Amino acid sequence: MLIHVRYDEVALKGGRRGWFEERLRENVARQLGVPLGRVRRTRGRLLVDLPADADPRAALAALGRTFGVASAAEVHRVPKELAAAEEIAVRLAEELVAAGRTRFKCEVRRADKSFPEGSYAIAARLGARVLEEIPGARVDVHEPEFVIGVEVRDDAIYLHSGGNPGPRGVPTGTGGRALCLLSGGIDSPVAAWFALKRGLHVDHCYFHAFPYTGERVLEKVLSIARTLSRWTPRRVRVFVPSTTEIQDRIAAAAPEPLRVVLLRRAMYRIADAIRSARGHKALVTGEALGQVASQTPENLLCVEAVVPQTLVLRPLVGLDKVEIMERARAIGSYETSILPYQDCCSLFAPRSPETRARPDRCAAIEEELELGPLEEASLRELAVYGIERGGEPERLDERAPPRLRDAATDEPSE
């Protein structure tokens, strides 16, 4: 069983093309769970030789979640005789016509120029045979409902019909790794997905606040992370620091309108310490502009100010709620995200949040609240989970990352 994998964007990567293709080849092998040797690079494509017992539908679905793939199709390889190619063409057409698609054409590429028949003649013969054997099939070269692709190569003739579109994008991991601030909501999983699409392997950081949030919320977030882990070939980590004490301190002593901004600044500092210890190159968040009262440019800047040395990616900034929901459905995270288990204490949210928070004022308040030791404690008691390609989340016995970073130098602070 052969699968033909096309890629387009990676082909554009100039001098690094070979390197990108190699990363894609590795990702494809991991996503399909086959040894690397079964994925060959050939003339700007990948050819996967699936083990005989593999399920081709599951393989095509997995390739539909492999970034960098433009399309994937099951390929049939026959000896270089047209009679054999005709048999396969008829079989492919039979399935598609039964599924209600009747207008087709044959597209032939004759890479082996020594093959006696020309591409036009081959297409005509295969087409005629399909018309003869499959009632209802019609040729339509302008608007076909399916295409029977034929490639005559040196070693054999390869046939396929269309194929499944892939997610395109850049092979995951080629851009390094990023850390996403994942909540139980609809937005952040979509943000993580966009980062994955642009070549970043994404781990997650979820801030748990027991007893304000119950175990069901943690389970929900791990379940979302599990869904996202199906889109990356590598193990996904979920870091779970607790923000209960920090929330309490802020609620007790900070000006109410600034609560959310102060909590988010603390979250950014904690996430950034994890990022820096684990070698992630960026933070990813589901923030957008103007979705809630507190998401103003001033507030985003005020939060971001605590990590001046860190790239903060907000892929959702150009999307509206409807677009985000559609994307969440396509990713598969939507159904989990809308489960009712809440991830924020309604008592904590200010009645009228500040919309123009200022970093200097926030910093002064933080000093007074002595949040630093609480953030350090949160990092020390970090829980870490690992998820392998859609598998069961597993608690990892990993050491806590080192101390908070000094914002200006990205060095451990004293």
Next chain:
Amino acid sequence: MQVYLDNNATTRVAPEVLDAMLPWFRERWGNPSSLHALGAEAARALAEARERTATALGADATQVVFTSGGTEANNLALQGAARALRRRGDHAVTTAVEHPSVLEVFRALEAEGLRVTYVPVAADGTLDADAFVEAVGPQTIVASLMHAQNETGAVFPVEAIAARAKARRKELFVHVDGVQALGKLPPPGEVIDAYTVSAHKVHGPKGAGALRLGRRARVAALLHGGGQERGLRSGTEALPAWVGLGVAALRAHETRRAFASRAQALGSRLRTGIEAAGGVVNSPPNALPSTLNASFPGLPAEPLLHALEARGVFVSTGSACASRKGKRSPVLRAMGLPDERVDSALRFSLSRETTAEEVEAAVGALAEAVAELRARVGRC
């Protein structure tokens, strides 16, 4: 110590119930409809389960229709009666605080043209019997009310209401949802045409329930097929589950008086503890002693629930079903409680397995959890 005080949501399966069920999974898997010996012994077990359930419900075996649980029994009674009585009228009466498996059935029937009156409850959660009876008119075909309310434990005088309602409208079909009452209140008399019970609220398995049907009650089937359960509920009998229901229901019936007096003592101890922790009881005085709904004004219910959970005490905010939807309890809102009370309401529900020691532990944990939460959010 783990203290489970969420018994109105579901209960632990009693060991004797599980023991009674297991042979019907392991060794005796026959279909009661089969003609051979394995089928015959299954049919005998089914008959015995029906006898036991009937005894628990104060009825004849012929009056018991087994179902997949309370929801199906409620659906069968209400949809079935509305369909059977369609030509006699177009109106139904129920209360504003019924379980979703009653309210949502009526919402669906409304879409088919049935008019439904939802009778409100008083501020203490009790039902105004006069208002319910007076809502019954010449076009009323179905009335449905619960025996004991799942969130507050309020007990509705179902027999008196049914008798008065039928005096106004002879053809009236009266259904009572007795899911929370089994083992806690005596089964009502023949004046009730259909009575719903569920196994898993009385230490039986999930997925088993029954509808007790009056001798003259007519309902149309919802599930058509092989004609099991007198044609009212087709489908191969869920024998192990129904054997479990029979044992659990009978046991609940036999221990009812003993449990009532124990629950009285345990409930009153719990109430003292709740009030000492600053709680305000929402359940009415006539409520089942095993159900205590209480608010802790100023403290959000869910964090308090989790703070109790961290101390090994499991309770519920509103009903488990309502909390899953993440909405304010419609039952407490129907009582007209202010949002602050509704948002801080917890439900403590006991079972016959609850011990005095557990209640003491729960009271201690509650005091701690409330103190922790006050320290945390008191400053919000």
